[in-house]
Amino acid sequence: MGKITATINGTEAHVDEGTTILEAARTVGIEIPTLCHSPDLIPTGNCRVCVVEVEGTRTLVGSCHTPIANGMVIHTRSPRVLTARKATVELLMAGHTGECVTDEHTSECDLRKLADELEGGAPRFLMRKPRWYPIEAFNPYVRRDMSQCVLCRKCISACREIAKKNVYGIAYRGFAAKVIVDFDDPLTTEICRDCGICIDYCPTGALSKPTKKSEVK
């Protein structure tokens, strides 16, 4: 396998061919924030939080899915990158509901953590209506509160690639896009076994383990 040399934030990185920009940055100690990325899953590149600037390209590129190439000059914290990244996270927060929105001290939500790191400031964007779906708790293994979902699609990939099941899919377009089961049916015990892998990958509180009645004080 060939070796690649590229410059990231002024530091030279030497990595194997096929390494993504995100992985290459890590080898020289540069962290790029991500949301929909997980090292165990095939990248989907949908959240656009990990964008970076590659000199000579018109738009920013997603670092989790773009293989690094010889001679690339990459900036992970240029003004263009920071402005776009911040607005993207702000947009996600604007469409997001959940405990973390009202209670700043809840640290369970990865999106909230990202927003805090990027120091949002006063909200600039609003949605016409918040995302709202009824909570689904028909299944003893997974409780779904899709109002909190930020459409990172990690549950879809985890279910398909790790659990080898394919329970989830996407339906509807634009802002109405939603992670669904079958024809937007409830997640019943017939469809889902109890692996609960998707819950581990959910960055927000959209998927959680239902609290058993006996545990409720």
Add this chain to the structure above:
Amino acid sequence: MPEKRILLKNCGRIDPKNIDTYLAQDGFKAWQKTQKEMTPDAVVAEIKASELRGRGGAGFPCGLKWELAAREESDEKFLICNADEGEVGAFKDRYLLQNDPFTLIEGIAIAAYAIGAGKCCIYLRAEYHYLLDGLKNAIAQAREKGLLDGLDIDIHEGAGAYICGEESALMDSIEGKRGEARYRPPFPPSKGLWGKPTIINNVETLSTIPHIVLNGAQWFHEIGTEKSTGTKLFSVSGDVAKPGVYELVLGSSLKELVVDICGADNIKMVQIGGATGGIVPYSMISTPLAYETVLGSGAVTVFNESRQVIDFVYRTMDFLAAESCGKCTPCREGTEAMIEILGRLATGDGRQEDIQALEDLSGTMMLSSLCGLGQAASIPVLDTLKYFRNEYETRIQQSLFLRSLRGRI
């Protein structure tokens, strides 16, 4: 520069249901020339020399794209003809499909030969279902004449999504998946349909090929401007006396098209390239139509003085938000946030900070979106902010006044 009929040469002169009328007009001569006299590499070189650029909107050099696919080693390669024509106000591909399907088929045959593809697919938009029989008939007739030996041409019908005109979403759609843009690289010429090298070209691009092969790259290169060679079809609609499909030499002025030919008057602005196209105000009506300036897919929509800019931008954004595939954040959430703002402006409920928010959103969508839809969605907003900023400001002032009245009553 005048109108020039190259692509429209046969339209109205041949019978689209009868291949003999096409053969009588030198039909399939280019295909025979290719087979007899040219190697695939020579065809690619010829197209490259002609500097033909994609007519589907992006304007990527056609020969260069072919070369990338031709160089790939693979047991299978695909050629896709993009007949999705979802762009608002675009109807030039339909005109070709309806009146001259044979030139397209000839172009497909030559392109497939050049890149080494054994299977071709025409992706026909759902709304063009009524053209399906005509196309099938044309392919069958060409096959009967022994002109398509060893070449599969399938027709795949879309299901009515604008995003499926985008090349990667189109391939997902053919593969039976939900049509959503893929990230690039890998680019289709190396990894496209079913992971194989794939070339996707617009109907008009492919229909131009036989003319170039027959008359030579030199001939083609002499038409048009330095960076925009050849002629281009324009579908003109909106506030004009004579809407329709027109063919002009590239570099002709917008004024010639919409005023002299189509008889528009009292023009306020013209949108070129469909929903995500750029806006040209009347003061710039002599802008040349070329890749260097504005072009896109060649959809030209004329707005006269009676049209309100804000209402137009709002409706355009409403369309784009509804057609966004919903995969990536900046477009999915950004179009929604834009509608929130534009909707308020349209109904007289604007705020002082709205213009700034629109500009911030536009910048991010343009830089971070995954595909061309989100990247270009803010162009109408930015262009109208540039040329008609006063309309936004007036609307905001009116909104403030209305609110102050409401507070008083």
